Amino acid sequence: MKRVIVASILSVTLAMAIELPKVPDAPTQYPEGELGRLVKLGEDIIMNTNTHPMTKNLVGNRLQCKSCHLDGGKTKSLGTFMGTATVFPAYSAREKTVQSLQDRINNCFMRSMNGKRPIIDTEVSMAMAAYVSWLSTGLPMKGNAKKPVNPYYSKLWPNKDLIPLIKSATNKNYLNGKKIYEERCASCHGMDGNGVDVFPPLWGEGAYNTGAGMSKLDKMATWVMFNMPLGDATLSAQDAVDVTIYVDAQPHTDFYLKDHLYPAEQMGYYNSKVLEEKHTVRSNFKAFGLDVDAIRGDKKIK
Ligand code: HEC
Ligand code: HEC
Numbered sequence: 001m002k003r004v005i006v007a008s009i010l011s012v013t014l015a016m017a018i019e020l021p022k023v024p025d026a027p028t029q030y031p032e033g034e035l036g037r038l039v040k041l042g043e044d045i046i047m048n049t050n051t052h053p054m055t056k057n058l059v060g061n062r063l064q065c066k067s068c069h070l071d072g073g074k075t076k077s078l079g080t081f082m083g084t085a086t087v088f089p090a091y092s093a094r095e096k097t098v099q100s101l102q103d104r105i106n107n108c109f110m111r112s113m114n115g116k117r118p119i120i121d122t123e124v125s126m127a128m129a130a131y132v133s134w135l136s137t138g139l140p141m142k143g144n145a146k147k148p149v150n151p152y153y154s155k156l157w158p159n160k161d162l163i164p165l166i167k168s169a170t171n172k173n174y175l176n177g178k179k180i181y182e183e184r185c186a187s188c189h190g191m192d193g194n195g196v197d198v199f200p201p202l203w204g205e206g207a208y209n210t211g212a213g214m215s216k217l218d219k220m221a222t223w224v225m226f227n228m229p230l231g232d233a234t235l236s237a238q239d240a241v242d243v244t245i246y247v248d249a250q251p252h253t254d255f256y257l258k259d260h261l262y263p264a265e266q267m268g269y270y271n272s273k274v275l276e277e278k279h280t281v282r283s284n285f286k287a288f289g290l291d292v293d294a295i296r297g298d299k300k301i302k
Contacts, residue, residue, distance in 0.1 A: 021152035023076035023083070027137045035130065038123075042131025045124065046072045049113060054124050060114035060253075062195060062206035065128075068112065068214065070227060073135060077233075078226040083151045085129075085136035090148035095272035102129045103271050104148050110260035111212040114253055117261055119268040158218040159225070165241040166217045166288045171297045177246030180239050184229050185247075193250055203250035210279040211255030217288055220244045248284065249296050255279040 030036040045052050046065040066072045073081025088101040095103075102120055105128045109115045118125045142151060149157050182191070188199040195201035213219045221244040227233055235243065257277040261267055285292040 021156075023080055023152050024139070026074040026082060026135055031134065038127045038130040039134045040131075041123075042127035042129070042134075043072055045128055046131060054127075055109075055118075058109050058113070058115045058118055058124075060116075061201070061208065063113060063200050063208065065108070065112075067200045068223070073132065078153050078156065078223055080150060080152065081132050081135045083136055083139050085133040086139050086141050087144040087148060087151050087154075090144040091146060092148045094274065094277075096274055097271050099148050099271060100129075101132060102126070105129055105132065110257070111255065112208045112214065114207075114209040114212075115260065117267070117270070119262070119266070120271075121268070157222060158216075159222040159237075160218075162218055162221045162237055162241055163288075165238055166221065166245070167290070169241065169245050169288075169290060169295060171295060173242045173245050174249060174295050174297065176239070177242035177244070180235070180243045181246050184235070185243065188230065193247065202247050203252055205253065207252060209253040209255045210281055210284055211257070211260075211277065215248055215252055215279070215281075215284050217241075217244055217248055217284065220248060245295060249281065249292055252281055 030039055041054075045055050046069070049055050049064040049066075050059040050062055069075070069079045069081055070077060073079070073084070076082070085101055088104065089098045090104070091097075092099045092104070095107075099107075102125050106118045106120065106125055110117050144151075144154070147154065185202075188196060189202050190196045190199070193201060193203040194206060201207040208214045214223065221237075221240045224244060225233065225235060225237065225240040228235070255278065257275065261270060282292050285295060
């Protein structure tokens with residue numbers, strides 16, 4: 001019931017520009033035997049990533065995969081894992097290689113989870129890939145020569161219409177974002193962005209780092225338009241951009257790729273041609289031609 005309401009509100013807000021994709025229902029029947037066990041293990045890890053005994057040491061913040069891939073990716077909204085497995089193998093410009101589903105999943109541990117990349121083909125890595133693959137049961141394989149992104153949302157991801165709004169942002173947008181945050185986000189995520197109870201943190205040490213998709217202004221604004229406030233995703237494009245500017249201008253841990261990889265002798269094969277990568281709040285704003293100090297009104301926060 002709630003989902004129907006959310007979907008209809010979404011279609012009203014987005015219908016002008018965007019036709020919503022028809023994402024199929026998640027399968028309900030688990031595979032038999034050892035494969036079924038692995039799929040269920042993968043689901044458990046995706047729902048409880050930061051506390052699960054097999055992954056808690058790989059996670060450096062207070063998030064679970066389902067914090068952004070709602071309902072563990074069974075959601076039909078942006079962030080769904082329905083269909084995701086069908087695009088792999090997929091080329092990734094970030095790593096400059098063709099990536100497997102395991103590669104793509106494991107890389108999230110370094111960025112969204114601010115932790116260590118699991119070793120390929122270990123039980124943890126296989127279990128998550130088995131679960132995400134199971135969610136694509138019966139869907140046609142496509143592969144993607146351009147980007148490793150869910151097939152239903154590849155056109156909408158990220159929403160290019162938001163880019164001019166981001167590039168023209170000033171301190172006024174930051175202040176409007178702060179107001180929206182206080183009115184529409186803080187009740188769940190906390191005035192200090194540190195999360196409240198089951199509601200996850202948006203900045204500070206408990207949150208995603210500056211290498212994560214969510215730290216890129218166009219990606220977070222797109223995701224927020226589809227998904228937040230939870231159950232009431234009704235922000236206008238401008239308000240989604242402004243609240244994103246406010247949240248992503250708050251402190252987030254700097255990203256240095258090397259800090260998130262095990263030493264070469266333990267890491268197993270790391271399928272990437274890019275071994276140096278660094279991002280900060282400042283560089284993420286600069287990527288859109290913005291000076292984060294001016295955006296914040298010259299209030300320096302490291
Ligand atoms: C802080 C939010 C966040 C968290 C937590 C997170 N992700 Fe993601 N994930 C994203 C975003 C945003 C994208 C789109 C990424 C992009 O294009 O950079 C994405 C993309 C992906 C994709 C690529 C395919 C697709 O559907 O677009 C996979 C697979 C994935 N995530 C798996 C995971 C797994 C597994 C975890 C937990 C270990 C996880 N993610 C945790 C935000 C998150
Ligand atoms: C009714 C409570 C509620 C409100 C209000 C709300 N959120 Fe969320 N938000 C959640 C929950 C719950 C999750 C995680 C979903 C899960 O774990 O199942 C989440 C996840 C997120 C995430 C991804 C996870 C993370 O911590 O990085 C972002 C980003 C986010 N919300 C931004 C916002 C913004 C921006 C607003 C205001 C426009 C907002 N939320 C309003 C409940 C809420």
